[in-house]
Amino acid sequence: MLVEKNVALQRYNTFGIAARAQRLARVRSVDDLQALIRHPDWAAEEAFVLGGGSNIVLTGDVRKLVLKVEIPGRRLLEATDRGWLVEAGAGENWHDFVTWTLDQGWPGLENLALIPGTVGAAPVQNIGAYGVELQDRFDSLDAVDLETGRLFSLNAAQCGFGYRDSVFKHARAGDRGLGLAGRALIVRVRFWLPRPWRPVLGYLDLERKMAETGITQPDARQIYDWVCDIRRAKLPDPAVIGNAGSFFKNPTVTPEQCADIIGRDPRVVHYPMPDGSVKLAAGWLIDACGWKGKTVGHAGVYEKQALVLVNRGDAEHPCTGGEVMTLARAIQTSVYERFGIRLEPEPVVV
Structure with a gap:
């Protein structure tokens, strides 16, 4: 090679x-x-x-x-009355793969449409959007040990999925650690798409789409179209404005912490979680601190969505990673000083 x-x-x-x-x-x-x-x-x-x-x-x-x-490949491995088992090479474009599954008549990934990146990166981040996370549709993956060259497989439990997290984001701690960061490369990923298909609609933006259109029982393609419309309205196209998508994770707090924040600012956007915790909208917290549209050096906060940091540089004066992280740290300080919440970045800083 x-x-x-x-x-x-x-x-x-x-x-x-x-x-x-x-x-x-x-x-x-x-x-x-x-x-x-x-x-x-x-x-x-x-x-x-x-x-x-x-x-x-x-x-x-x-x-x-x-x-x-850059490993390619997409194929159906199994089709039963219970669902479809679909596999993709790690180098496949994620959105193109989602579109392809729908074109074949295999729904289930529509809420994850238009997320940038590759299929192989999706389990690393446990990508999620509009009420669905990758782990909800994940079956297994194949990876190669970068030390030995051995090919091995992992199921969902072995991947250690969490909110925007997996075993691939953590380094091994000592000899017993399970972290695979820098130790393995994902080569293939398999997804289980169950049937009968059931829509996932419990998200505010999708509820608004239903109200606007009067469509109360959308099919998978309709949800896919809605998700694409919502994302295009909120998020800049990386081909036009450089960005890494949502820059911060939505923080989770206790009900008591949420009540305290609501007492100070009742407009805070929040979502009760099944485990009793409450998820706060990081974009709302950043916007409330006055950062939307602001710029530090050649890095800026997107004027349509405060959760997204963007590249405001040009060919002569390119944006640097240092400028991005200076802006990110300033935002973190503002949110902590006002709300007592520490925002955690989503992207990997290299």
Whole structure:
């Protein structure tokens, strides 16, 4: 496999941050990856796995060997009265995969439409939107151990899914830790789409769409169209304005904490959770602190959605990862000082 040197990464991260990889290998198959791991020139190299680049902030050049995941493939593995088992290569575009499943008549992923990134990155982040998380449709995945080259599989329990979290986001702690960050590369992911299909509509924006259209029993394609419309209205297209999507996780608090915040500001957007906790809308908290539309250096807060940080630079004066993180820390300080809540970033800072 050819390992390229001094590769510009600006087009490989949706924020459009200018940075370079000292070395980059394009992984297009399991055989490619295993051959690279066995090669004496690269066997001892520390690796950085790069999918669609939609959930990273590059704060400088990447010295690790960048493994650019480009493994293709989409197929139906099983169809029964209970549902469909569908598999996709880790390099497949996530939204294109969602669209393809609907085109085949296999609903279930429609609420996750238009999320940027690749199929292989989706389990890492346990992506979620409009009442559905990836873990709700996940079956299993195959990954390669970057130390040994061994191919292995994990089910949902072994992936350790949490809110925007998984075992792939954590480093191993000592010899017993289960963290797989930097230790494994996902090559294939399988999804279980149950039937009969049931719509997931318990989300404010979707309820508004039902009220606006008068459609009270939408099919999967209708929900898909609504989700795409909602996301396009709120979120900038990375091809036009560089961004990494939602920059902060929605924080969860106790009912008592929520009541205290409501007492100070009854407009706060909040959602009761099944476990008794309350999820707060991070975008609302940021907006309440006056950040919407503000800029620090060449990084800014999107004027239509305060949860999104954007690249305000240009070719002559590009936005840097340092500017993005300076803005992010200023927002975190403002929210903590006003609401006593610490916002946690979603993207991986490199």
